Amino acid sequence: MRYAPFLALGAILIGGTTLAQPPVPEVPPGLSAEIKASRAAVQQFSTTLKDALQTAIKNGGPVEGIAVCHDKAGQIATDLSTQLNMMVGRTSLKVRNPENAPDTWELAVLKQFEARKTQGETVDTLEFSAVVTDDQGQKTFRYMKAIPTGTMCLSCHGTSIPPDVEAKLTALYPKDTARGFKEGDLRGAFTLAKPLP
Numbered sequence: 001m002r003y004a005p006f007l008a009l010g011a012i013l014i015g016g017t018t019l020a021q022p023p024v025p026e027v028p029p030g031l032s033a034e035i036k037a038s039r040a041a042v043q044q045f046s047t048t049l050k051d052a053l054q055t056a057i058k059n060g061g062p063v064e065g066i067a068v069c070h071d072k073a074g075q076i077a078t079d080l081s082t083q084l085n086m087m088v089g090r091t092s093l094k095v096r097n098p099e100n101a102p103d104t105w106e107l108a109v110l111k112q113f114e115a116r117k118t119q120g121e122t123v124d125t126l127e128f129s130a131v132v133t134d135d136q137g138q139k140t141f142r143y144m145k146a147i148p149t150g151t152m153c154l155s156c157h158g159t160s161i162p163p164d165v166e167a168k169l170t171a172l173y174p175k176d177t178a179r180g181f182k183e184g185d186l187r188g189a190f191t192l193a194k195p196l197p
């Protein structure tokens with residue numbers, strides 16, 4: 001609530017394309033097609049996952065939802081990666097599944113998102129992209145989009161997780177650190193990568 005006036009401003013700044021000076025130089029020139037494709041991929045991934053999660057929770061509660069996240073999230077990401085010919089995944093500063101741990105570039109972007117959030121930008125619209133070149137000279141387009149914590153996330157990522165959910169999570173993820181989030185927190189980010197010719 002403290003950030004309410006800034007949030008509105010942040011939405012305008014990020015959402016608008018006509019502004020001469022965006023808050024950070026996040027769109028490399030000539031990459032608008034990749035950015036557009038990335039936004040669409042994130043939208044598709046997010047909707048597919050949320051729909052599956054919501055259905056499972058409606059039918060069997062959060063414990064049932066865990067199965068979706070555990071069994072299906074990875075599969076949806078893999079299917080989408082094949083379909084779109086780009087790596088699609090999720091990461092966070094506090095991961096549940098160690099396989100989702102950020103690499104160096106992702107870690108820096110996640111920290112940048114937290115800093116931008118602190119400065120008043122709204123989590124919903126935080127995104128960042130760049131072209132990175134590895135040791136072999138291979139160029140890769142990389143894109144990340146922030147994932148905010150919503151109310152439906154709290155039963156599994158919040159501060160007071162129901163005991164049956166907690167027990168199941170601990171059994172599946174003994175190294176779980178993805179708890180204690182509050183609504184509006186940066187839960188993590190979608191992360192995409194596409195090798196460039």
Ligand code: HEC
Nearest residue numbers: 062065066069070090095096097100152153156178187188
């Ligand atoms: C029913 C329990 C449940 C709910 C509700 C839930 N999650 Fe998760 N979440 C999980 C599980 C389990 C994983 C681990 C998935 C895996 O093994 O890759 C996970 C992983 C994640 C990850 C990947 C990074 C990591 O920590 O491994 C993100 C990001 C994430 N959740 C965000 C959300 C958001 C945002 C919401 C609300 C829209 C949400 N989750 C709701 C159970 C849940």
